[in-house]
Amino acid sequence: MNNTIEYIQKGDYLFPNIAMDVPSGDIGKYGSMRLKFLQNERRGKYNALLLSGKLRAHLLEINSAAKEQIEQVVKDMLAKNPAPDKEQYQMEWVRHISGLTASAEEVVMRELIYA
Numbered sequence: 001m002n003n004t005i006e007y008i009q010k011g012d013y014l015f016p017n018i019a020m021d022v023p024s025g026d027i028g029k030y031g032s033m034r035l036k037f038l039q040n041e042r043r044g045k046y047n048a049l050l051l052s053g054k055l056r057a058h059l060l061e062i063n064s065a066a067k068e069q070i071e072q073v074v075k076d077m078l079a080k081n082p083a084p085d086k087e088q089y090q091m092e093w094v095r096h097i098s099g100l101t102a103s104a105e106e107v108v109m110r111e112l113i114y115a
Contacts, residue, residue, distance in 0.1 A: 023057050030066035031059035033113050041114075066108050073104035 007014040027035065035055075038046035049055040077100045086093040 023060055025060055026063075027056070027059040028063035028067075030108075030113060031063035033109070034062045035059055037114055062112060066112050069108045069112065070101065070104045073107060074100050077104065 006017040008017050009015075038049070046055070049058050074097075081096075081100070083096045083100075084092045
């Protein structure tokens with residue numbers, strides 16, 4: 001194992017050639033909400049994640065988990081409370097699905113985003 005550090009010269013200065021392994025992807029709606037919550041309400045956890053380099057991975061995970069949970073909760077709610085026929089009652093169907101999605105988001109936000 002070679003422990004030497006390579007340097008890049010920029011003008012009169014030498015900078016270490018260090019690359020961080022940061023996950024790529026969009027943190028999305030729920031990741032952004034989690035980020036704002038951590039910055040405003042959980043400063044210690046935010047700083048710990050930021051300094052350890054795990055903040056972006058945490059936000060990506062939260063966004064993914066929130067989307068999956070919302071999808072599952074909506075499916076469960078549809079099984080218990082079926083939507084009207086989409087072809088015949090389009091506006092009622094949209095209203096029903098929007099209401100279920102809003103309810104599912106409330107549950108997930110309380111359990112995942114603001115926990």
